[in-house]
Amino acid sequence: MERQEAEIRVQTLREKLEEYGYHYYVLDNPLVTDAEYDQLMQELIALEGEHPELVSEDSPSVRVGGEPLPFFEKVEHQIPMLSLGNAFNDQELRDFDRRVRERVGDEVTYSCELKIDGLAVSLTYEDGKFVRGATRGDGTIGEDITNNLKTIQAIPLRLKQPVSVEVRGEAYMPKNSFEALNVAKVEAGEEKFANPRNAAAGSLRQLDPKIAAKRHLSIFIYAIGNAEGQDLASHHEGLAFLSELGFKVNNESKHCPTIEEVIDYTNEWLEKRAELPYEIDGIVIKVDSIEQQKSLGFTAKSPRWATAFKFPAEEVVTILRDIELSV
Numbered sequence: 094m095e096r097q098e099a100e101i102r103v104q105t106l107r108e109k110l111e112e113y114g115y116h117y118y119v120l121d122n123p124l125v126t127d128a129e130y131d132q133l134m135q136e137l138i139a140l141e142g143e144h145p146e147l148v149s150e151d152s153p154s155v156r157v158g159g160e161p162l163p164f165f166e167k168v169e170h171q172i173p174m175l176s177l178g179n180a181f182n183d184q185e186l187r188d189f190d191r192r193v194r195e196r197v198g199d200e201v202t203y204s205c206e207l208k209i210d211g212l213a214v215s216l217t218y219e220d221g222k223f224v225r226g227a228t229r230g231d232g233t234i235g236e237d238i239t240n241n242l243k244t245i246q247a248i249p250l251r252l253k254q255p256v257s258v259e260v261r262g263e264a265y266m267p268k269n270s271f272e273a274l275n276v277a278k279v280e281a282g283e284e285k286f287a288n289p290r291n292a293a294a295g296s297l298r299q300l301d302p303k304i305a306a307k308r309h310l311s312i313f314i315y316a317i318g319n320a321e322g323q324d325l326a327s328h329h330e331g332l333a334f335l336s337e338l339g340f341k342v343n344n345e346s347k348h349c350p351t352i353e354e355v356i357d358y359t360n361e362w363l364e365k366r367a368e369l370p371y372e373i374d375g376i377v378i379k380v381d382s383i384e385q386q387k388s389l390g391f392t393a394k395s396p397r398w399a400t401a402f403k404f405p406a407e408e409v410v411t412i413l414r415d416i417e418l419s420v
């Protein structure tokens with residue numbers, strides 16, 4: 094195929110793969126079969142191999158992973174990745190609500206989200222292009238794992254709007270990928286991973302992105318770092334904005350007008366968590382109003398306007414349920 098024709102075909106393939114990838118990995122709603130997707134990807138990789146001058150760093154082909162790195166560079170988060178305070182029972186949730194009301198008054202509503210049991214990462218986009226991804230690290234300094242994150246199909250290489258934004262999310266390994274990986278580990282005589290969180294962290298710490306590419310990781314985006322730049326009034330508007338940009342946002346989040354509804358939501362998901370295709374270790378509760386978030390501010394390392402309601406480890410709940418059933 095001569096160059097001009099190849100250039101047009103490469104562009105067409107990129108657009109198709111980007112659209113198909115978005116529907117399959119972000120919307121969980123495939124437009125084509127895996128075989129058709131893989132066939133188009135192999136055609137793109139072959140054409141880029143014949144015409145190296147056509148390769149660009151935001152081509153979908155980078156998702157199969159490039160060359161291994163000797164080590165990971167350190168990177169400083171422009172906006173710190175803060176941690177969350179914890180609540181372990183309903184009373185501690187009511188205490189959180191009381192402290193919030195003491196500062197902002199009684200007109201407060203909450204946004205509740207599933208707390209995905211994975212690895213917190215930060216993604217930086219310039220003019221809509223994915224330019225850097227990093228681990229949380231100590232909240233200020235993380236490790237540059239851009240090449241590994243590019244292999245996560247749910248991470249857009251190009252946003253639907255050419256905005257410069259820094260977002261945070263939880264990279265995770267779905268339960269079925271975790272089970273399959275551990276079967277392969279046992280067959281290879283290797284040590285199994287203890288849980289999907291360790292498996293996701295271990296995959297993203299690989300210096301060879303071709304290994305990360307085979308681990309079928311995914312991600313849910315849950316915060317805009319430089320939210321100051323956007324004129325968003327509420328947290329749930331922020332989540333809608335992230336979704337409009339093309340990010341995968343968890344759709345189980347719920348707007349809860351009162352702390353009693355927050356408590357109902359935590360009980361609902363403590364019961365339903367086993368049905369989810371990924372592991373969660375709790376619920377994150379955030380004051381929904383950005384203005385109220387600003388007046389609540391932060392402690393040394395956490396927002397006063399958010400907390401995490403922690404669930405007991407999943408296997409413990411399973412054993413307890415078995416005991417209850419047996420008596």
Ligand SMILES: CC(C)(CNC(=O)c1ccc(Oc2ccccc2)cc1)c1ccc2c(N)nc(N)nc2n1
Nearest residue numbers: 172173174175176177206207208209315316377399
């Ligand atoms: C609330 C926040 C801590 C994110 N927010 C931030 O990291 C953050 C960081 C600086 C901010 O503003 C500052 C800017 C400059 C200096 C200090 C703060 C605001 C928010 C958080 C942490 C973990 C989460 C998790 N595991 N799951 C979900 N679903 N949500 C989560 N949300």
